[in-house]
Amino acid sequence: MTSGTPVPDDVDASQATVVLGEQDVARALTRIAHEILERNKGGDELVVLGIPTRGVPLAYRLAERLAAVEPGLVAENLVGSLDVTMYRDDLAQHPTRTIGATSVPAGGIDGKVVVLVDDVLFSGRTIRAALDALNDLGRPRAVQLAALVDRGHRELPIRADFVGKNLPTSTSERVTVLLAETDGRTAVVIENGGAR
Template sequence: MRRGRRSAVAQPRADAPSKIILEGADLHRVVDRIAHQILEKTSGATGTVLLGIPTRGVPLAHRLAARIHAFEGVEVPVGSLDITLYRDDLRLKATRALGRTELPSGGIDGLRVILVDDVLFSGRSVRAALDALQDLGRPSSVQLAVLVDRGHRQLPIRADYVGKNIPTALSESVKVALTETDGSDEVRLIGGLK
């Protein structure tokens, strides 16, 4: 009988020290920078769809679409991609409620899809998103935009657009808070600080 994999990542204690890495205007500038990177790499974002990975990837995708529109006047369709059933840790964690996948009305076939997430860590969430995407259509290409890349990949996944690289220890975590979901904008490094 095969046993489920155990995560080797130690979680910081609830009372672990923390440090704010980004907040307010700094976080907004990082989102602006990602939007500019997308515009540069995609020659104006035409034929592009942003799909946010819940929870915080969805509001980030909406923010990026709003900034792209403000900079270029281009309306970029936004959707959300629930990855719950595609995760490889379903047996290891408590039962999760299913989220909703919402694709733009035109679908994703033949379009450039940019997956949007808050933190890139092991790469497992992105792998699940790629599997989910395969069941929904055939985009012309798939790219990845993340607010924070903290390293420690377990899979060969790399973001095309990164807001901030934050090197971390495995015993640390990165917590993103957004106004839409948490009431404030900040990126916090938790644990490992003296």
């Protein structure tokens, strides 16, 4: 276990390693915000959409950092959420899913640069579903992907443009992102047994 960072209460401490603490996550999001603004030469045409569940609070945190760095940007005008439930290719295996909400900033996504935000990039299937869901919303000029953690093991040719932490893992390990907004604390934890 990482020294000095407690394992979250709902994780078996004997099987877990904390790889990012609260400050590490904050620094990663700040760095990603700077990279997004640099790549896009500012934030005037950006829309930041979080993928539920934990991608949504990450998108809000990221929008706040973008607004803090770029004068004139208003976080609330940049950010929304993109529910991908009905676009997933595993509905037959997991038919009972709660359908979430999609919310897009007032200006829509047509002609904008959409930054999709997710907590963990793994097989790439969630992002494929997100791209299909975006198709039904409009036609962005470009789509970019920001992931807090890229753990590898891709099944589709999808890569993140902005990554908080590349985390080589085995398929038997589980990467868990905990956020204060949903879990009461912020950390990224690797557990042995069960992939995510």
